[in-house]
Amino acid sequence: MLLALAAVPVLIAVAVRLSSSPPEPGRGPPFLDRVTQNGLFVSITALVVCIPLFLPLTVGVVAGDTIAGEANLGTLRYLLVVPAGRVRLLLVKFAGAAAFCLAATLTVVASGALIGAALFPVGPVTLLSGDTISVGESILRSLLVAGYVTVSLLGLSAIGLFISTLTVVPVGAMAATIVLSVVAQVLGALPQFEWLHPWLFSHYWLDFADLLRQPIAWTSFGDNALLQAGYAAVFGALAYGRFVTKDILS
Amino acid sequence: MGEQPNPAVELAIETRGLTKRFGHQTAVNAVDLAVPRGSVFGFLGPNGSGKTTTIRLALGLAAATSGQVSVLGQTMPGRLKDVLPRVGALVEGPGFYPFLSGAANLHRLDSADRYAPSATRRARVHRALDRVGLGHAAGKKVGAYSLGMKQRLGLANALLMPRELLVLDEPTNGLDPQGTREVRNLVRSLAAEGTTVFVSSHLLAEVEQMCSHIAVMSVGSLVAQGTLDELRRAGESRVRVRTPDIAAALRVLAALGLAPEQTEPPGRAGGDGNDDSHDDGVVSAPLAPDSRPAEAIVAALVAGGVRVRGFTVERASLEDRFVALTGEGFDIAQ
Ligand SMILES: Nc1ncnc2c1ncn2[C@@H]1O[C@H](COP(=O)(O)OP(=O)(O)OP(=O)(O)O)[C@@H](O)[C@H]1O
Ligand SMILES: [Mg+2]
Numbered sequence: 001m002l003l004a005l006a007a008v009p010v011l012i013a014v015a016v017r018l019s020s021s022p023p024e025p026g027r028g029p030p031f032l033d034r035v036t037q038n039g040l041f042v043s044i045t046a047l048v049v050c051i052p053l054f055l056p057l058t059v060g061v062v063a064g065d066t067i068a069g070e071a072n073l074g075t076l077r078y079l080l081v082v083p084a085g086r087v088r089l090l091l092v093k094f095a096g097a098a099a100f101c102l103a104a105t106l107t108v109v110a111s112g113a114l115i116g117a118a119l120f121p122v123g124p125v126t127l128l129s130g131d132t133i134s135v136g137e138s139i140l141r142s143l144l145v146a147g148y149v150t151v152s153l154l155g156l157s158a159i160g161l162f163i164s165t166l167t168v169v170p171v172g173a174m175a176a177t178i179v180l181s182v183v184a185q186v187l188g189a190l191p192q193f194e195w196l197h198p199w200l201f202s203h204y205w206l207d208f209a210d211l212l213r214q215p216i217a218w219t220s221f222g223d224n225a226l227l228q229a230g231y232a233a234v235f236g237a238l239a240y241g242r243f244v245t246k247d248i249l250s
Numbered sequence: 251m252g253e254q255p256n257p258a259v260e261l262a263i264e265t266r267g268l269t270k271r272f273g274h275q276t277a278v279n280a281v282d283l284a285v286p287r288g289s290v291f292g293f294l295g296p297n298g299s300g301k302t303t304t305i306r307l308a309l310g311l312a313a314a315t316s317g318q319v320s321v322l323g324q325t326m327p328g329r330l331k332d333v334l335p336r337v338g339a340l341v342e343g344p345g346f347y348p349f350l351s352g353a354a355n356l357h358r359l360d361s362a363d364r365y366a367p368s369a370t371r372r373a374r375v376h377r378a379l380d381r382v383g384l385g386h387a388a389g390k391k392v393g394a395y396s397l398g399m400k401q402r403l404g405l406a407n408a409l410l411m412p413r414e415l416l417v418l419d420e421p422t423n424g425l426d427p428q429g430t431r432e433v434r435n436l437v438r439s440l441a442a443e444g445t446t447v448f449v450s451s452h453l454l455a456e457v458e459q460m461c462s463h464i465a466v467m468s469v470g471s472l473v474a475q476g477t478l479d480e481l482r483r484a485g486e487s488r489v490r491v492r493t494p495d496i497a498a499a500l501r502v503l504a505a506l507g508l509a510p511e512q513t514e515p516p517g518r519a520g521g522d523g524n525d526d527s528h529d530d531g532v533v534s535a536p537l538a539p540d541s542r543p544a545e546a547i548v549a550a551l552v553a554g555g556v557r558v559r560g561f562t563v564e565r566a567s568l569e570d571r572f573v574a575l576t577g578e579g580f581d582i583a584q
Contacts, residue, residue: 074344076345077306077341079362080310081310081311081339082335082359083334084363085331247306248306248312
C-alpha cells in the first residue's frame with residue numbers, strides 16, 4: 001500500500017513533465033501549476049490528490065483490519081490467553097494505525113520531494129502569502145503538512161478500530177470505514193448540511209494551506225487536532241466498551 | 251459419578267453452575283466441573299456438546315451467562331491477569347499468521363506475554379518447536395504448513411513457558427500416528443513434572459491411555475465425572491454364552507435373575523469352522539456389579555443341560571460407557 005502511495009507523486013510529476021503545455025492555473029488539483037516552477041510542490045500536490053480517497057482507503061484497510069483481522073485468523077484468542085490484555089491490545093492497535101497514517105503521508109511527501117527534485121528545478125519557494133522561504137525551510141513546511149494530514153486521519157483510524165471490534169470479517173470493517181469516509185465528504189460538500197460540517201471528521205482535511213503562509217496560521221491545525229482528538233476519544237471509548245466485554249468466539 | 255468433590259483436593263479448574271446461552275440455545279448448562287491438580291483430565295463429549303465453550307469460559311474469552319469458574323484457585327475472569335500466565339492453551343485449533351514463519355509466530359505471541367523474559371525467548375521458542383517435532387520447519391511460513399504441522403505449532407505455543415495448567419482442546423486433531431503418540435508421551439511427561447493437563451478429545455482409546463480423570467458432556471450438561479476407573483466400573487459388564495441350546499440358556503440365565511437376550515441366532519456364531527459349532531448362537535446378559543460370580547453362572551448353565559461352547563465376561567469399554575451416557579444418535583443434538 002505504501003508503494004502505491006509512493007507511486008502517486010511519481011505519476012503526477014511524470015504526467016506534468018511529459019505534457020507539452022504547462023498546466024494552467026486553476027485547472028487540475030491545487031498547486032499543480034506550480035510544479036513546473038518548483039519540484040518541491042509535487043509533494044503538496046500529491047497530498048491534495050490523495051486526501052479525499054486514496055489515503056482514507058489505505059487507512060480504512062489498516063484500521064478495519066486491526067481487531068477483525070486477528071479474530072478472523074484465530075490469533076485474537078491466543079493473544080488474549082497470553083494474556084496480552086484487552087485494553088493494551090486496543091492501545092497497541094490504535095498506535096499501529098496511527099503509525100501507519102504517519103508512514104503513509106511521509107511516503108507521499110518523501111516520494112514527491114524526490115521525484116520533484118529529479119524532474120523539475122528546485123529553489124526557494126514562494127508561499128501563498130507571497131513570502132519566499134529557503135529550500136530547507138520548505139522541506140520543514142512539507143513535513144508540517146505531513147503531520148497535519150496524519151493528525152487528520154486519526155479520527156478515521158479510531159472509527160475503523162471501533163468498527164473492527166464489531167465483526168470477525170475484516171473486509172466488512174474495512175469497507176464500512178472507507179464508506180464512512182466517503183459519506184462524510186459527501187455530506188461536507190452539501191450546503192444543506194452546513195450545520196453538520198464542523199462536526200465531520202473530514203471537515204479540515206484540506207485546510208492545511210494555512211501552514212503555507214508566513215507567519216504560519218495555527219488555527220486550522222489546532223481546530224483539526226481538537227476535532228480529531230474528540231473523534232479518537234469517542235470512538236476509542238466505544239471500542240473499549242465493546243471489546244472489553246466481548247465474547248471471543250472466533 | 252455424582253461423587254461430591256473432595257474439598258481437601260486442590261482443584262486446577264472448578265466450575266459451579268456454569269451456564270452459557272447463545273440466544274435461546276444453552277451451550278453449557280449448569281456445569282459443575284472439578285479438575286484436581288496434577289491430574290490428566292479427559293473432557294469428552296459429542297460434537298457440539300459444549301466442550302470448547304466451557305474452555306472459552308474458563309479462559310476468560312467469553313463471559314458466562316451465570317455460574318462461576320475458578321482456575322488455579324482464582325476466580326475468572328476477574329483474576330485473569332494473574333491466572334493466564336500460568337496456563338498454556340490450545341483452543342479450537344491453532345491460529346497463526348500465515349505470512350510469518352512458525353518461529354516468528356511464536357516470537358510474536360511470546361513477546362505479547364509480559365512475564366516471558368525476552369532474554370530466553372529464542373531458546374524457549376527453539377525448545378518448544380523441538381518438543382513438537384517442528385525443529386526443521388521452524389523457518390517455514392505457517393501458510394505452507396500442513397494441518398498437522400499447524401496443530402503441532404499450536405501445541406508448541408502452549409509450551410513456550412513452564413505452566414501449571416495446560417488446556418488442550420483436541421490436541422491430536424489432524425496428527426499422524428507418530429504425532430498422536432508423541433502428544434501422548436508429551437502429556438505424560440508434563441504430568442510427571444506436575445503440570446495439570448485438561449484435554450478435550452473424541453478419541454476414547456487415546457483418552458483411556460493417557461487420562462487419570464474423565465468428564466463427559468452431553469448437550470451442554472455434565473453427565474459424568476470421576477477417575478477413569480470409577481467411570482469404567484460404573485459401566486455394565488456382560489456375559490456372553492456361545493451355545494446351540496439357545497432356549498435353555500435363556501431360561502437358565504433368567505432363572506438366575508439376569509435379563510438375557512439372544513444376540514446371535516443359531517448357526518451364526520460358529521465362525522471357527524469346527525463341525526460341532528455350526529449351529530451355535532450367542533446369548534448375552536448384562537451383569538450387575540453385585541451379581542453372582544461368573545463361574546457360578548457357568549455351573550448353573552451346565553447343570554441346566556446347556557452345551558456351553560464359549561463363555562466370556564466382557565467389561566464395558568469406555569466407548570460403551572460413552573455411548574450409554576451420550577446416546578446412540580449420530581445427529582447433532584442442538
Ligand atoms: N458463536 C456461537 N454462536 C452461537 N452458538 C454457538 C457459538 N459457538 C458455539 N455455539 C453452539 O454451542 C454449542 C457448543 O459448541 P462447542 O463449540 O462448545 O462444542 P464442542 O463440544 O466443542 O464440539 P466439537 O466436539 O465439535 O468441538 C453448539 O451447539 C454450538 O452450535
Ligand atoms: Mg470443540
